[in-house]
Amino acid sequence: MGELKNWYMSKTVWGGVVAILASCSHLLGVEIAPDDQGGLVDSLTALAAAAGGLVAIWGRISARKRLR
DSSP, rough: OOOOOOOGGGGGHHHHHHHHHHOOOOOOOOOOOOOOOOOOHHHHHHHHHHHHHHHHHHHHHHHOOOOO
């Protein structure tokens, strides 16, 4: 477990976010089933990975210095 990754690639972080959102939604009268929470975590992780890729590409395109 010596490898590092960005926080937004962590299923644990997204699982926590989904748990918080599920709790808050419950207060508003919206229910998210536990089975749906797992799928939501997977979807959010995939979206975060796509967003990371887009930011990396945008960063390279907008960079002011060339790579060696």
